[in-house]
Amino acid sequence: MAPPLIDHLSEDAIARLVDEFYTRIRADAALGPVFERAIPGDWGPHLATMRNFWSSVMLTSGRYMGNPVAAHSRVAGIEIGMFDHWLALFEATCRDLFEPGIAVEFQTKAVRIAGSLKLSLFYRPDRPWPPDRLKGVTPA
Numbered sequence: 001m002a003p004p005l006i007d008h009l010s011e012d013a014i015a016r017l018v019d020e021f022y023t024r025i026r027a028d029a030a031l032g033p034v035f036e037r038a039i040p041g042d043w044g045p046h047l048a049t050m051r052n053f054w055s056s057v058m059l060t061s062g063r064y065m066g067n068p069v070a071a072h073s074r075v076a077g078i079e080i081g082m083f084d085h086w087l088a089l090f091e092a093t094c095r096d097l098f099e100p101g102i103a104v105e106f107q108t109k110a111v112r113i114a115g116s117l118k119l120s121l122f123y124r125p126d127r128p129w130p131p132d133r134l135k136g137v138t139p140a
């Protein structure tokens, strides 16, 4: 039987999410290879960074100090079209682990952050920006 859904946000709950999400990412045919290329060795530091990141976002703990735009601009093979797939995997993981209200809170944040990452990484003023790519992007 599946374990009960988590109904309380905590560092422990975030650690469970991060472990499960990146297990699924690594097994994913489209995203797995991109991540494995960028993180060929020990995944411990990435998982720790991601626990800090989600702790800062969801619990305003201030534990994350990094620069996601700079980090993603170094990821070889990252494409704008991969973001919807990333978000779908993240949403399914949250739904499998958390009560619906918590799952929605995570997904709302993820969509917003993905939108701003997409803009920072891929927007060029001299190129058209198709409306379907604007999902999650809040106008200034």
Ligand code: HEM
Binding pocket: 031, 034, 035, 038, 039, 046, 049, 050, 053, 065, 066, 067, 068, 071, 072, 074, 075, 078, 079, 082, 083, 086, 109, 110, 111, 113, 114, 117
């Ligand atoms: C196509 C989608 C994405 C891909 C392929 C991707 C890939 C990666 C990879 C490979 C790293 C590790 C970089 C390294 O250590 O050298 C990374 C780091 C990270 N990712 Fe993503 N990512 C994606 C979307 C997202 C989204 C939507 C979020 C947030 C909601 C996110 C948050 C982060 C954060 C916070 C880090 C750590 C950055 C740091 O080192 O401080 N990523 N990502």
